[in-house]
Amino acid sequence: MIYFNNLSLRHGAKELFNKLTMTVHKGQKVGLTGANGTGKSSLFALILGKLQEDSGEFHIEKNITLAHVAQETPALDCSAIAYVMQGDHELEALQQAIHQAEKNEHGAKLTELHERMAQIDGYAAHARAARLMHGLGFKVGEEEHAVSSFSGGWRMRLNLAQALMCRSDALLLDEPTNHLDLEAVIWLEKWLKSYHGALMLISHDRDFLDVCVNHIAHIEQQHITLYTGNYTAFERIRAEKLALQQSSYEKQQRQIEHMNSYITRFRAKATKAKQAQSRIKALERMSMIAPAHVDSPFSFTFENPSHVPSPLLRLTKVDAGYDEKIILNNVTMGLLPGERIGLLGHNGAGKSTLIKLLANELTPLSGKCEAAQGLRIGYFAQHQLEQLHSELSPVQHLQMLNPSASEKACRLFLGGFAFRDDMATDPILPFSGGEKARLVLALLVYQEPNLLLLDEPTNHLDLDMRHALTMALQNFEGAMVLITHDRHLLRSVCDDLRLVADGKVTTFDGDLDMYADWLSQQNNDDSTSSSENPSGNSQAAKKEQRRMDNERRKQLKPLRDNVSKLEKQLEKLHAQKDVLAEKLADPCIYEASNKDKLKQLTLEHGKLEQQLGEIEELWMKASEALENS
Numbered sequence: 001m002i003y004f005n006n007l008s009l010r011h012g013a014k015e016l017f018n019k020l021t022m023t024v025h026k027g028q029k030v031g032l033t034g035a036n037g038t039g040k041s042s043l044f045a046l047i048l049g050k051l052q053e054d055s056g057e058f059h060i061e062k063n064i065t066l067a068h069v070a071q072e073t074p075a076l077d078c079s080a081i082a083y084v085m086q087g088d089h090e091l092e093a094l095q096q097a098i099h100q101a102e103k104n105e106h107g108a109k110l111t112e113l114h115e116r117m118a119q120i121d122g123y124a125a126h127a128r129a130a131r132l133m134h135g136l137g138f139k140v141g142e143e144e145h146a147v148s149s150f151s152g153g154w155r156m157r158l159n160l161a162q163a164l165m166c167r168s169d170a171l172l173l174d175e176p177t178n179h180l181d182l183e184a185v186i187w188l189e190k191w192l193k194s195y196h197g198a199l200m201l202i203s204h205d206r207d208f209l210d211v212c213v214n215h216i217a218h219i220e221q222q223h224i225t226l227y228t229g230n231y232t233a234f235e236r237i238r239a240e241k242l243a244l245q246q247s248s249y250e251k252q253q254r255q256i257e258h259m260n261s262y263i264t265r266f267r268a269k270a271t272k273a274k275q276a277q278s279r280i281k282a283l284e285r286m287s288m289i290a291p292a293h294v295d296s297p298f299s300f301t302f303e304n305p306s307h308v309p310s311p312l313l314r315l316t317k318v319d320a321g322y323d324e325k326i327i328l329n330n331v332t333m334g335l336l337p338g339e340r341i342g343l344l345g346h347n348g349a350g351k352s353t354l355i356k357l358l359a360n361e362l363t364p365l366s367g368k369c370e371a372a373q374g375l376r377i378g379y380f381a382q383h384q385l386e387q388l389h390s391e392l393s394p395v396q397h398l399q400m401l402n403p404s405a406s407e408k409a410c411r412l413f414l415g416g417f418a419f420r421d422d423m424a425t426d427p428i429l430p431f432s433g434g435e436k437a438r439l440v441l442a443l444l445v446y447q448e449p450n451l452l453l454l455d456e457p458t459n460h461l462d463l464d465m466r467h468a469l470t471m472a473l474q475n476f477e478g479a480m481v482l483i484t485h486d487r488h489l490l491r492s493v494c495d496d497l498r499l500v501a502d503g504k505v506t507t508f509d510g511d512l513d514m515y516a517d518w519l520s521q522q523n524n525d526d527s528t529s530s531s532e533n534p535s536g537n538s539q540a541a542k543k544e545q546r547r548m549d550n551e552r553r554k555q556l557k558p559l560r561d562n563v564s565k566l567e568k569q570l571e572k573l574h575a576q577k578d579v580l581a582e583k584l585a586d587p588c589i590y591e592a593s594n595k596d597k598l599k600q601l602t603l604e605h606g607k608l609e610q611q612l613g614e615i616e617e618l619w620m621k622a623s624e625a626l627e628n629s
Contacts, residue, residue: 001026007056018222029199031209034219036462040202067168073155075148083147084129087165132161135187137347153179170198181347182485204463206231207487298468300416302476305450308337309372312451318367327353329503339479342490345500351483359453378449380457385436390429394419417442433460450478458486566619573612580605
């Protein structure tokens with residue numbers, strides 16, 4: 001389907017690929033992985049015709065419909081759902097052709113066009129677009145809002161919905177989860193599992209890759225190695241290869257020895273028991289996955305806080321919201337040393353509002369928020385990337401926090417975040433989103449917090465940096481509250497889950513798989529794919545969905561039958577009209593001897609035209625009724 005043969009590709013002076021040979025087959029789902037800057041997005045640009053190969057051969061089979069997510073969305077006045085429906089190019093062309101045929105009163109052409117519309121299920125396109133929007137987090141009623149009324153992040157969701165709307169043979173997705181919350185990520189996973197075309201996916205979310213792909217194409221040193229299986233399988237195979245390298249193996253052993261030493265010393269100590277258990281969990285994962293990251297450029301740790309007050313922070317009967325609108329109601333909770341809390345909940349339920357309350361970025365509408373003396377908060381929010389000073393270097397950003405810090409000390413610290421050489425001292429203006437996110441994390445670590453409040457810290461971070469962050473958080477001895485759509489990070493660093501729903505914050509007694517089931521029960525969204533979870537609740541939901549689908553088909557059957565019946569009548573009448581037109585086109589019919597026959601044919605033609613008009617009007621009403629059902 002998509003072929004690369006002995007291909008070389010440059011971007012500017014940098015060679016990205018050298019003699020690349022790979023084929024993506026129909027139905028294959030390939031995850032592209034590799035460090036930032038290795039050429040993943042450039043490969044997509046080549047496929048989309050935005051770049052040309054320098055040598056070798058690249059081609060796609062003819063008549064392949066290729067879908068991808070647009071990177072920009074103009075501030076359009078059209079409705080969001082109309083914009084999403086533009087993703088189905090054949091549907092849009094059919095709608096225009098039908099409008100033109102109606103204008104020209106071309107009955108035969110109309111019949112042909114409506115038959116094609118039925119074949120592609122075009123009458124249900126509006127409902128399909130609405131399901132895509134709701135699955136990606138848009139609220140009921142927002143479909144008719146103008147595209148221009150949405151923020152940049154929500155417009156990116158519209159672009160994603162538009163790409164999914166296309167009935168494509170191949171789909172290219174570049175970091176599709178960056179602007180999504182966990183709920184939308186879970187929905188997108190299910191959608192992609194049911195997608196029948198070829199998928200090429202760039203993602204730094206290992207759990208997302210595990211579910212969505214069956215091959216990993218790993219980019220390293222200007223080559224692509226194709227592995228069969230999901231990301232976990234790839235990581236295991238690559239880890240085995242890297243473990244053969246003695247220096248890498250020894251580095252991992254030193255890390256394991258360090259963690260074992262901590263566990264041995266503090267397992268029985270009450271004040272350190274929870275952290276020791278976290279390290280046991282980390283060690284179990286590390287022994288399997290860490291070798292895949294031993295060549296990572298990132299290495300950093302949080303300094304153990306010298307003082308951790310107890311409790312760190314307490315909310316008492318707090319109401320919070322914006323412009324007098326209450327989002328959280330009567331919330332009472334405290335944060336103790338060593339607590340590691342992951343926040344779950346629907347988009348808009350108040351997770352970020354709670355984080356802002358804890359970070360003292362939002363004043364309660366009522367109730368009390370009490371912080372302990374000696375509390376040092378490390379707060380990561382996505383908007384902080386915009387608050388960086390583009391004219392300053394990473395070193396200068398650190399010196400703003402500590403004016404007495406030498407350039408040498410700052411460069412040494414920043415090296416753990418891969419800011420080396422000129423990158424540490426040049427202005428950050430040209431930095432990518434991932435590089436800016438790394439810098440914000442570096443600034444946060446530098447402040448030596450005893451409470452971490454992290455709101456989607458992994459956006460734009462590649463897999464190596466996510467792994468380094470996971471290991472650093474495992475070793476952190478303070479308290480932590482985390483919002484993320486990266487389930488691997490949640491599982492690795494959080495001991496407790498809290499559900500933010502209906503204005504309340506409650507303990508969630510279950511794991512992330514149970515949370516996915518909870519979402520399925522909560523959502524009214526009709527997913528086009530089904531979950532593989534065999535739990536009773538999931539099976540009941542599937543059964544209920546099948547029942548509803550059957551009821552829906554039964555309700556629509558009379559309407560579809562009526563449309564089909566009228567279409568057959570129209571076809572028959574048009575055939576009769578063609579026969580009459582042929583007779584009336586014969587010059588002999590206008591001779592004096594055929595006067596009576598001409599009169600009869602003219603009367604028949606008039607009656608036929610009247611019948612056609614009546615049936616076409618009935619057909620139009622029936623089609624409209626079916627479309628609006």
